[in-house]
Amino acid sequence: MAPKDHSGQTHNAGDPSVIERIDVDPVNAPARRPLYEKRRKIFPRKASGQFRKVKWIILAATLGIYYVLPWIRWDRGPNSPDQAVLVDFPTQRFYFFFIEIWPQEIYFVTGLLILAALILFLITSIAGRVWCGYTCPQTVWTDLFIWVERLIEGDRNARIRLNDAPWTAAKIRKRVMKHAAWLAIAVCTGGAWVFYFADAPTLAPQLLQFDAPMVSYVFIGVLTFTTYMLAGHAREQVCTYMCPWPRIQGAMLDQHSLLVTYRAWRGEPRGAHKKGESWDGRGDCIDCNSCVAVCPMGIDIRDGEQLECINCALCIDACDDIMDKVGRPRGLIAYDTVAGLETQTAGAASRPKLFRPRTILYAVLISLVGIIMLVALLSRSDTELTVLRDRNPLFVQLSNGDVRNGYTVKILNKQREPRVYELSLQGLAGADLTIIGLNNRTVKVDSDRLRSIRVHVTAPGAGAPVSDFHLVATEKHTGAVFRHATTFRRAR
């Protein structure tokens, strides 16, 4: 790269008639490339506009949720954690506001992940890399880190100057401040993470007094390192080289997906434009490179769709700003579709096509999974009765001629208080039931516990080899009845 003179590159904000060309190259310019290439530093310029505003709001919302969520309290009564969102490994529970997930109900989490994936598919097929551009943690934290960087070192040109400057005290001071701020954010990121796995108000003082479990510090350390490296140093390299999702989502895009697009039919042929010059016979693009300067990926959107583009729409804001200044309509760079671009190039107006086989398929799948999840969640009982029949021996001949079968009965009490259940039989003539180790038929199950008991059912020896019946547990307090179908076996 030839050394550049960076002075006087910004367009003069005070005089809208003078917009100068910014000297900036896209990082993937078709120059001769070595086998291995050093990362070329990108100094994104500050953009402002509607998309930047949306991105700030999403940044504040997502980071706010991430940092604040573990501190929200949720009263579940005595002997239960009062943290709204808690992954409790020691007792093997996942608490999410009013829901408490047991290990055997992990399919709820699976379902949620499937649902999230399908929604991501739908959004991607409609509006492209919205996830990448707005909500991906990599994007959000990088945005935050760039904001900090800009606060300390200044905007693009100041940062370039600082980068090229010799190591003076001022430069060292700025750099130390920047990295300290980044590290502080990174530590907070790791710090917030561990609060999801323990009671936050208990853990926080422990962490500060170096009294917390070692695993907390390990995770804070790992997340501090990854946050600092990925958001501070690796940035666009993560999206371009590390992340598999951009490659996968190629399968969801088609010519009707909205993408951040340079409308070449409007912009070309591009060239510098002086105020008062005619726009006839030329494109609207004044080749000011604003779109390249603001790009956090360091690419030129005018080169067409590129794998580096995360569709963050900052180039739209930058270009709209310029179009306003030169008095041309906005939308030279805009969300548009490949199909729409073709239609427009042919001279017709275009509308994005929302209903396509793939979007309909995704929507149907989302509804299907959503309904299944909802039904499963609503039909979730706070008592679960399971009956496992003995297979060895299948049945036992008793001395008085009766036959006995053995069962392992498991009663799961998800309630906050202990429950008493009375066991009985339904549909087995002349049968009697005994619980091993208990003198009666009532079983007390402690709150939030599974109790496994052995049950013997005895019936007259004469009868069908296989008889179906129900084992019934009646909750004493509420009278709720739980039934489980099983069989009774005799000799053939």
Add this chain to the structure above:
Amino acid sequence: MTTVDLPPKSAEEIPPKTPAARLPDTGHEWDGIRELDNPLPRWWLWTWYACILWAIGYWIVMPAWPLVSGYTTGVLDYSQRAVVEQKIARNIEAQSVYLKQISAKSLAEIRADPELLSFSMAGGRSAFAVNCSQCHGSGAQGAVGYPNLNDDAWLWGGKLDQIAYTIRHGIRNGSDDARVSEMPAFGRDELLEPAQIRDVVEYVVSLSGRQARAAAVERGAAIFAEQCAACHGETGKGNQEFGAPNLTDSIWLYGGDRATLQETIHNSRRGVMPGWQDRLTPETIKQLTVFVHSLGGGQ
């Protein structure tokens, strides 16, 4: 979506600007898809070198390379086997809390303590699978000549202490404390005539409520009272002191049909069980006792 009201340019005016079209490729092309020749990021190369260094470090500190006999153990001397042994030792340590209580408490106390009961059930089940299931079956369901331990019929008694004694000392195994009884071989030793044995068989069949020839039953009853009642009782209900089975119930150790009964009376039956007190710890025997007692027939 904004559409713009501007005179569009013709398609020819728009140059192909995609970078891919201008980038060098490897010359590989499949169905119009070209393999571009982009440089790898340099940090990737460094990461690869770092992985190689990590691997070399790993060889030094961890077990890595197989040798002719054995392997390089590494300077940390880490061994998965040692970790497992530590875990086993920790678990035994954790179990000792229960084992101490089991050692100190009586069988009835263990039976009454839910925690010790469930620990003994688990420990007894595993000891049973290792030591007892060969004869009594994996479900303790027994076999011909080997009693079913799930049912409510007991040759030597189904109380906790009786079961514990049987497990400790065994049956007819020659040791001094073993449970012993001898049923005479009435036919082989010519104590009874074959016709008399047939009559006794008819009587025994009638004892459990089955159809039998009345005349033979009457003759058999007289012989039974003389020869068998001493052990099996006047009414045939057996006697656990001698391990004499109850002949009036539905459970038959060797079979209740006439041919088997005849063979039993002719040759006698002498089931043998080893004593376990020298092979198993007292705690294990207690757990086994509680386990067997809980199978369904415990008295």
